[in-house]
Amino acid sequence: MAKKVDVIIIGAGSAGLAALRQIRKTTDNYLLIDHGPLGTTCARVGCMPSKALIKVAGNLHGAARLAKAGLVDGKAPACNIPAVLAHVRKLRDGFATGMLEATRRLAGERLIKASARLLGPGRVRVGDSEMACSRVILAVGSRPTVPEPWQGFRERILTTDSFFEQQDLPRRLAVIGLGLIGIELGQAMARMGIQVWGFGRNPHICGIRDSEVNDVAIAALSREFPLYTGAEAHISPTADGLRIRNGSKEIEVDAILAALGVTPNTAGLGLENLGIELDKRGLPPFNPHTMQVADLPIFIAGDANGCLPILHEAQDEGYIAGVNATASAIGPFQRRTPLKIVFCDPQVAAVGQTIDKLDAAAIVIGRADFTEQSRAIAEQRNSGLLHVYVDKLDGRLLGAEMIVPGAEHLAQLLALAIHRKLTVTDLLTMPFYHPTLEEGLRTALRDAAQQLDDGRLPRELSLCESCPEAPLC
Ligand SMILES: Cc1cc2nc3c(=O)[nH]c(=O)nc-3n(C[C@H](O)[C@H](O)[C@H](O)COP(=O)(O)OP(=O)(O)OC[C@H]3O[C@@H](n4cnc5c(N)ncnc54)[C@H](O)[C@@H]3O)c2cc1C
Ligand SMILES: NC(=O)c1ccc[n+]([C@@H]2O[C@H](COP(=O)([O-])OP(=O)(O)OC[C@H]3O[C@@H](n4cnc5c(N)ncnc54)[C@H](O)[C@@H]3O)[C@@H](O)[C@H]2O)c1
Numbered sequence: 031m032a033k034k035v036d037v038i039i040i041g042a043g044s045a046g047l048a049a050l051r052q053i054r055k056t057t058d059n060y061l062l063i064d065h066g067p068l069g070t071t072c073a074r075v076g077c078m079p080s081k082a083l084i085k086v087a088g089n090l091h092g093a094a095r096l097a098k099a100g101l102v103d104g105k106a107p108a109c110n111i112p113a114v115l116a117h118v119r120k121l122r123d124g125f126a127t128g129m130l131e132a133t134r135r136l137a138g139e140r141l142i143k144a145s146a147r148l149l150g151p152g153r154v155r156v157g158d159s160e161m162a163c164s165r166v167i168l169a170v171g172s173r174p175t176v177p178e179p180w181q182g183f184r185e186r187i188l189t190t191d192s193f194f195e196q197q198d199l200p201r202r203l204a205v206i207g208l209g210l211i212g213i214e215l216g217q218a219m220a221r222m223g224i225q226v227w228g229f230g231r232n233p234h235i236c237g238i239r240d241s242e243v244n245d246v247a248i249a250a251l252s253r254e255f256p257l258y259t260g261a262e263a264h265i266s267p268t269a270d271g272l273r274i275r276n277g278s279k280e281i282e283v284d285a286i287l288a289a290l291g292v293t294p295n296t297a298g299l300g301l302e303n304l305g306i307e308l309d310k311r312g313l314p315p316f317n318p319h320t321m322q323v324a325d326l327p328i329f330i331a332g333d334a335n336g337c338l339p340i341l342h343e344a345q346d347e348g349y350i351a352g353v354n355a356t357a358s359a360i361g362p363f364q365r366r367t368p369l370k371i372v373f374c375d376p377q378v379a380a381v382g383q384t385i386d387k388l389d390a391a392a393i394v395i396g397r398a399d400f401t402e403q404s405r406a407i408a409e410q411r412n413s414g415l416l417h418v419y420v421d422k423l424d425g426r427l428l429g430a431e432m433i434v435p436g437a438e439h440l441a442q443l444l445a446l447a448i449h450r451k452l453t454v455t456d457l458l459t460m461p462f463y464h465p466t467l468e469e470g471l472r473t474a475l476r477d478a479a480q481q482l483d484d485g486r487l488p489r490e491l492s493l494c495e496s497c498p499e500a501p502l503c
Contacts, residue, residue: 034162035059037355038154040146040299041169042133043070044341045332045348049167050136052352061163062137063156065145069126069133071171071333072341079122079194080214084373086114087218091375094221095410109222112198122194148300151326155300165327165355169348170299172292172333183267186285190215193287199224200284204274206263208235212289213251213374219287220255227283228252229276233260236372239384240431246415247378247433294336304328311336319362321351329355340370367449371438376400376414379441382429382448385419393419393428396454396478398470400434405465411435416470418444418454420478425453430474436467443468454479455488 036057039046042064053060072078094106133141144157154161174189188196188203190211201224205216208230220226235257238244248257263276271284294313301314306324308314313336314323321329329351332344346366354360372378385395400406400414414434421428430444447457454475462472479488 033159034164035061036163037061037165037167038063038146038156038161038163039167039169040064040154041167041171041295041332041334042068042137042141043169043171043332043344044072045171045334045344045351046167046169047129047133047136048345048348049169049329049331049352049355050348052349053356054136056356058140060140061156061161062133062141063144063146063154064141066143068143069130073125073129074122075190075194077341078125079118080190080211080218081373082118082121083114083194084214084218086117087221088375090223091221111222111224114222115194115196115198118194147298148303148328150303151305151328165329167348167351167355168296168299168323168328168330168334169332169344169351170295170334172294172336172339174288175290175293176288177290180265180286180288183265183272186267186272188285188287190289201225202271202281202283203227203285203287204229204263204272204281204283205287205289206230206265206274207289207291208232208257208259209237209289209291210370210372212287213372213378215287215289217251217254217374226255227274227281228255228257229263229274230257230259231262235259236374236378236433237370237380238378238431238433239380239386240417243378243415243417243431243433246413250376250413250433251374292333292339294334296334317362318347318365319350320354320360321347322354322360342366342369367445369441369445371441373438376411376433376435377437378433379437380429380431381441381444382427383419384429384431385417388419388428392422394422394478394481395419396474396476396481398434398474398477400470403434403467403470403473405467405469406435408465409435416440416474418471418474418478420454420482422482425455425479425482426451427454427457434467434470440468440471443471454482458488458490459492 037053037060039049039062042062090109096102097106147155149155152162203224203226205212205228208228213236216226216228234244258276258279261277263274266273271282274281316323316330316335321331323330331347331351333339350363370380396418398416401412406412416432416434419429427447457475462469
């Protein structure tokens, strides 16, 4: 007779741990299964080491610009790549160790280091044992996609699983795939003095949907490394490296960074034993508000479900799965306002609804050109474009997309505004300190306001019916 527990969580990453925090509120009778390496993708090979590298590369770039402008004596510093990689690993180890300790603290003896496979809805093979459970949470994450034909020259292919373990980096490198990883790491490596070429088959980079913002992004980022978009890149081995051909462009490189997206770790998980139809990627149907798989006592959260492979969404999905896996009745949860930030320079961000999902006739687009933004000029980083999408009828902010300095902060602010269903007028009554990058957002909001109604700008300060007696100063 198989041992029975209330819940089995497969995967101790960010989604699995978020689920566990909820489950522990209701039961001690759970198991957390992970074959390792433990410590989460985010801390080990994802968000955190990549941001550590981007910071060093950004500092090098700043120093090079000061030298070029003659504002410091001497030449631009040359990057010590092995030292930078060691520095990134040291920080990374701190983050990963912290996550590992948190995992052990949370799960204690209920953490089992083994591979898990579903045998049926309430049956899981854990290593060599069979377990029975009332509910299962699948939080197995994803891995970098590497096309089958590339296996022939695998030793010249880096992915984010191997990148941060390198002691040094090749001097000529092609980044294939110009989504979030390709652009973030491609720019960082170019700033470290590596010759980098970027190839993407999508005409849009960084997942940008707004064509005008995309054009500005390509122009801004290709000043640092050439970007070839909108065509398939063909790769063949040469005596000393790899040849990349994309239309008329042909180059030879030492290695490739494959940044082609992620593949959920569901192969070998036994999904075929659940008696449900899988999609063409081999993924099960699930409800994104309950995380339930079909009508089974199974939940799927994080990168594993192939839907929104970013950290805060993985954590939210783990939370929902954890609550529902221990609830007497499964309930739907509201998902947050969509938010995406790409940590290139200038930063790219998208918040709320994207332009491809909006009816062009029902919105106005407020625009701010950051080449003319005063704080950005003072800091010599004046480039970029910000678009806000506003409902023509009620002036409500629906979404925004941008490539601008400080986009991470503007996007967070806009996410709150969209979540609170604020209008352009509501936002324009907010104080905007001078000189800040937020004043660039005000330019876009005023532009949108002018296009609404009769074209008159809204009154940004209200007349007070009875002004407070207290002095302001
Ligand atoms: C380079 C890079 C940079 C990123 N930067 C950002 C960023 O800046 N911001 C952001 O929001 N997101 C970023 N992300 C995305 C973010 O890291 C992921 O969305 C998130 O970590 C996914 O968490 P998860 O819990 O779904 O998966 P994971 O953390 O990968 O957890 C899955 C776990 O399941 C285990 N497992 C798999 N199969 C089995 C099995 N059969 N049996 C037992 N255990 C198993 C694995 O060992 C692993 O521990 C980045 C990703 C990468 C690669
Ligand atoms: N700042 C962040 O939030 C951040 C940073 C890095 C990674 N991530 C997460 O990690 C995941 C993986 O990142 P990613 O950049 O690998 O994926 P991605 O989905 O962002 O981009 C993959 C890109 O590769 C292109 N592509 C696919 N096959 C190709 C081919 N054969 N030739 C040329 N181009 C090809 C796609 O068109 C797409 O533009 C992302 O989904 C993202 O959510 C997030």
